[in-house]
Amino acid sequence: xxxxxxxxxxxxxxxxxxxxxxxxxxxxxxxxxxxxxxxxxxxxxxxxxxxxxxxxxxxxxxxxxxxxxxxxxxxxxxxxxxxxxxxxxxxxxxxxxxxxxxxxxxxxxxxxxxxxxxxxxxxxxxxxxxxxxxxxxxxxxxxxxxxxxxxxxxxxxxxxxxxxxxxxxxxxxxxxxxxxxxxxxxxxxxxxxxxxxxxxxxxxxx
Amino acid sequence: xxxxxxxxxxxxxxxxxxxxxxxxxxxxxxxxxxxxxxxxxxxxxxxxxxxxxxxxxxxxxxxxxxxxxxxxxxxxxxxxxxxxxxxxxxxxxxxxxxxxxxxxxxxxxxxxxxxxxxxxxxxxxxxxxxxxxxxxxxxxxxxxxxx
Numbered sequence: 001x002x003x004x005x006x007x008x009x010x011x012x013x014x015x016x017x018x019x020x021x022x023x024x025x026x027x028x029x030x031x032x033x034x035x036x037x038x039x040x041x042x043x044x045x046x047x048x049x050x051x052x053x054x055x056x057x058x059x060x061x062x063x064x065x066x067x068x069x070x071x072x073x074x075x076x077x078x079x080x081x082x083x084x085x086x087x088x089x090x091x092x093x094x095x096x097x098x099x100x101x102x103x104x105x106x107x108x109x110x111x112x113x114x115x116x117x118x119x120x121x122x123x124x125x126x127x128x129x130x131x132x133x134x135x136x137x138x139x140x141x142x143x144x145x146x147x148x149x150x151x152x153x154x155x156x157x158x159x160x161x162x163x164x165x166x167x168x169x170x171x172x173x174x175x176x177x178x179x180x181x182x183x184x185x186x187x188x189x190x191x192x193x194x195x196x197x198x199x200x201x202x203x204x205x206x
Numbered sequence: 207x208x209x210x211x212x213x214x215x216x217x218x219x220x221x222x223x224x225x226x227x228x229x230x231x232x233x234x235x236x237x238x239x240x241x242x243x244x245x246x247x248x249x250x251x252x253x254x255x256x257x258x259x260x261x262x263x264x265x266x267x268x269x270x271x272x273x274x275x276x277x278x279x280x281x282x283x284x285x286x287x288x289x290x291x292x293x294x295x296x297x298x299x300x301x302x303x304x305x306x307x308x309x310x311x312x313x314x315x316x317x318x319x320x321x322x323x324x325x326x327x328x329x330x331x332x333x334x335x336x337x338x339x340x341x342x343x344x345x346x347x348x349x350x351x352x353x
Contacts, residue, residue, distance in 0.1 A: 167296075169299075
């Protein structure tokens with residue numbers, strides 16, 4: 001009880017201190033100091049957030065490095081004829097600030113599971129792969145594949161330059177209001193066990 | 207004839223023969239000396255996105271008229287079947303897999319593609335733009351030829 005009172009008193013003192021108008025510093029000094037420290041904090045915050053937005057950061061955990069990163073190295077988003085590469089955050093973190101910030105907050109849940117060791121062996125990862133994949137598919141469906149469209153936009157797509165099959169399928173897709181992830185699943189990482197999703201495309205359990 | 211002379215003659219003959227033989231044998235590298243790098247073979251491209259390729263003989267597994275780079279076929283998933291399975295071929299506008307692929311080796315009809323027919327690329331292959339290695343005058347039977 002005594003401790004509780006102490007905290008309460010402390011908070012009260014702080015509040016009175018903050019409320020008290022200053023007689024020592026000029027308004028100009030306060031503004032300039034506030035302005036400069038604002039820039040420093042904001043810049044620092046964003047720089048720190050950008051540091052978590054690199055492939056290097058993503059694969060600094062073995063969960064990402066030995067599973068999904070290895071699989072992605074075999075795909076077209078890693079090597080291709082034009083040399084354009086999409087790294088982890090290009091597809092998995094939104095570009096716009098607000099959405100990015102929300103995603104970063106959600107990522108704290110990943111820290112929790114890192115501590116729990118939920119996917120710390122390839123076997124554990126494999127057991128959870130369907131769930132993890134479905135989470136990503138769901139998000140991409142909800143955002144109309146926003147991260148894909150940072151590079152691949154229907155509006156800038158020239159169907160006549162595409163192959164016969166993709167030309168047909170893409171136009172059909174636009175007409176039906178489909179989004180990238182509806183068809184392009186499992187293109188950057190191994191697919192999960194398909195038996196639960198489309199039994200016709202997996203070897204039966206035996 | 208003295209013995210030593212015969213030996214010399216035989217040795218000389220065998221040397222001649224072996225030299226002649228050595229001239230005929232050519233390394234796979236051709237006349238390219240060992241210290242030079244081998245010539246890079248022309249890069250072959252998989253024929254992509256063409257109409258179904260007509261069969262040349264009755265039992266021929268149909269050829270794949272598109273590229274299959276990165277298509278995974280393993281126990282968990284079969285990328286080919288995401289378009290060619292009976293449940294997906296209509297929506298994908300693809301050729302559906304043959305009914306024969308549902309039979310196991312005892313000819314029992316299974317509910318899904320038989321494991322022995324699951325690995326598509328064991329029989330079905332893509333084509334590259336390579337010239338034929340040898341001249342080939344084979345023509346398909348009139349009965350299965352399509353123009």
